Each structure stands twice: as structure tokens, then as C-alpha cells.
Amino acid sequence: MPIESLQLFYKIAIEKSISKVATSSHISQPALSQQMHKLEESVDAKLFERSNKGIELTSAGKIMESYSLQFSQIYDNLIEDLNTLKKCNSVVRIYSDTEVGIYGLPCTLKKIKKNLPTYNFNLSLMPSIEVENKIKQKQADIGFIIGDTTDNTLISKTFRMDKIVLVASKNFNINDKISLKEVLDIPLLALSEDFSSRYLFNKYIQEKNISSEDLFISHTLNSVESTKTILMDGNQIAFLPYLSVRKEINSNQLKLIEVENFNLDYEINMIFNQDITNSTEHIISHFLKYTKCMTCVA
Known part of the structure; x- marks a missing residue:
């Protein structure tokens, strides 16, 4: 037949x-x-x-x-x-939130590339809202964002969870546990408003009747790496994604400061269009396989 x-x-x-x-x-x-x-x-x-x-x-x-x-x-x-x-060297276009793309995807991509050597992964970094727009416009195959998509025409899969944590230099003489009120009196390094984690943080403290103007912000920076560098050399604190400081915490360069009644967990989601090709669906299945492999450190 x-x-x-x-x-x-x-x-x-x-x-x-x-x-x-x-x-x-x-x-x-x-x-x-x-x-x-x-x-x-x-x-x-x-x-x-x-x-x-x-x-x-x-x-x-x-x-x-x-x-x-x-x-x-x-x-x-x-x-x-x-x-x-x-097709050899098939290109997979990935747009990712900046923090996720720098600190979460490289190790995952390395493992996937090992299993799928004929694919080339083109990774572009930008804020989550821009990633969402690029996916809707079909300028990329897969997107990674902080938080869930606001567009119900896109498919969203939870990739993993992360959280915002308070960190300081290991040499900073500060209590291991402080209140949110005490945070307001300590010099704070803040990421710029373009960062998705900053948006989540602002939204969270607003729910606790605290505005960003109440914070003792000493520097506003456009780089997580710059924030960590300044942090290690001074008596300041910073709220950063755990994913971005995990390596420095494990190597004892930075330390976690517990904040009473502060719990800001969030999802990292993978988004894509509904009419994806079979090859894209195949790639997505590999990403979901490595949901726990976000960093190359233990």
C-alpha cells in the first residue's frame, strides 16, 4: 500500500x-x-x-x-x-535571559552538544521580556526566561527553580542572620532595572511595603560579575540569583546571609512556539533531561 x-x-x-x-x-x-x-x-x-x-x-x-x-x-x-x-551543523537558535544564559546554560549546552554533535547552538542574551518577544516573532527556536510567560500562545516548561539570596564578602563582619529592616541600613550593590532578578526583587519588597528608595544603594551595576568583584573587596551586600553566586559560595569567596522572613524562589522556564519542528522538539527533550545540570560546579 x-x-x-x-x-x-x-x-x-x-x-x-x-x-x-x-x-x-x-x-x-x-x-x-x-x-x-x-x-x-x-x-x-x-x-x-x-x-x-x-x-x-x-x-x-x-x-x-x-x-x-x-x-x-x-x-x-x-x-x-x-x-x-x-544536515550537518544544524543551527539551534536560543535566546535566554542574561543571568540564566551566563550562569545556567553553558554546562547544559556542553552536555547536549556531546550527545548531539551535528547541532550548533547559537545563544543570545537579553532580558526575559525581550526573549519572549523574540520567540513570539519566531526569531528563535527556544527561549529561557525568569518567571512564566504572559502569552498563552507560547508553551512554557519549567526548567528548574532558583532563588534570590543575600550575599556578602567572607571578610565582611556581618551577622549570619539579619532582618529585612536591618538590610535597609547596609550599603547595597544593586543590579540595574534591566535585570529580571531585580524586577522580581523590587516586586517582592513592594509586597512588604518597602520601595527601592528605602534601600541604601551604593552602586547600581549592569553586570553580575562586576557586582561580585566589588562585593568581595568591600563591606557591602547584594541580592543576587543563587545560580550566579553558587561557585563563589562553594569556594568560600562569598557567604550567604539569611534574611528573616525572606523567601524569593522563582521558576526558570523554557518557552517555545506551538508549531515547532520535530528537530526542535528533540532538542527540547534533551534540555529537560538535564534540568538539574545548570552549573558545572558541585
Whole structure:
């Protein structure tokens, strides 16, 4: 039973006309009729009835219509996957929130690249809101954002959880546990408003009736790395994603400061369009496999 016969049968079932399908498929009507006759013989069932309205499906034909669509879709997916396999150096475009892209994805990409050597991963960094817009405009295959998407036309999968933590230099003489009120009196290094973690932090403290103007901000910086460098050499504090300071905490360059009644956990989500290709879906499954591999440190 050739797949072409099933595809042509499905077109006839939709159009209810052999002549229309013959014309659109660039095949003669007698040849198409003969092909359908052979299809009926192969399944030992009559599939069509002719009427004044054109072609009508028999009960067997209606069953065949359902299966022919499924077979056709499976065949199309097969061809797409085989074509993807033939392509060397296929490019996967990834747009990521800056903090996630710098501190979360490199190790994951390294592991995926090892399993999928024919793919090249093109990673671009930007704020989460811009990532979402790029995905909606189909300028990228996969996006990583902090928090959930606001667009219900996009699919969102939780990649992992992270949290905002308070950190200071290991040499800073500060209590291991302080209140949020005490935080207001200590010089604070803050990330610029462009950072998604800063947005989450501002929103969180506003719910506790604290504004950013109440904070003792000594520097506003456009880089997490710059923030950590200044932090290590001074008597200041900073609220940063745990993902971005995990390495320095493990190496005893920075220390965690517990803040009473402060718990700012958030999701890192992977977003993509609904009409993704099979190859993109394959890549997504690999990302989800490595949800716990966000950093290359223990």
C-alpha cells in the first residue's frame, strides 16, 4: 500500500472529487481512478460511492480517511526527521535571559552538544521580556526566561527553580542572620532595572511595603560579575540569583546571609512556539533531561 495512494485518497475524501485531485496533483484522472481501485483491492473494501453530489465515502472509506491522515502525518514526520539527520551543523537558535544564559546554560549546552554533535547552538542574551518577544516573532527556536510567560500562545516548561539570596564578602563582619529592616541600613550593590532578578526583587519588597528608595544603594551595576568583584573587596551586600553566586559560595569567596522572613524562589522556564519542528522538539527533550545540570560546579 504505497503512501502516495493514501495521501491521494485523503485528498479525494476532502475534495469529494477525483477530477479535482487529479488536476491539483498533476496526474490523469484515469490513472488516479486506477490507483484508487488498487487501494480498494489491497484492503478488500469498497471505499467510494458515486452520487450526484460527487464522491461519497463508504463506512470503510470513513475509517480509511482517519487512518490515511495519521499515516500521512507519520510519513511527513519521518521525512522531516531523516532530512534533519542528513544536515550537518544544524543551527539551534536560543535566546535566554542574561543571568540564566551566563550562569545556567553553558554546562547544559556542553552536555547536549556531546550527545548531539551535528547541532550548533547559537545563544543570545537579553532580558526575559525581550526573549519572549523574540520567540513570539519566531526569531528563535527556544527561549529561557525568569518567571512564566504572559502569552498563552507560547508553551512554557519549567526548567528548574532558583532563588534570590543575600550575599556578602567572607571578610565582611556581618551577622549570619539579619532582618529585612536591618538590610535597609547596609550599603547595597544593586543590579540595574534591566535585570529580571531585580524586577522580581523590587516586586517582592513592594509586597512588604518597602520601595527601592528605602534601600541604601551604593552602586547600581549592569553586570553580575562586576557586582561580585566589588562585593568581595568591600563591606557591602547584594541580592543576587543563587545560580550566579553558587561557585563563589562553594569556594568560600562569598557567604550567604539569611534574611528573616525572606523567601524569593522563582521558576526558570523554557518557552517555545506551538508549531515547532520535530528537530526542535528533540532538542527540547534533551534540555529537560538535564534540568538539574545548570552549573558545572558541585
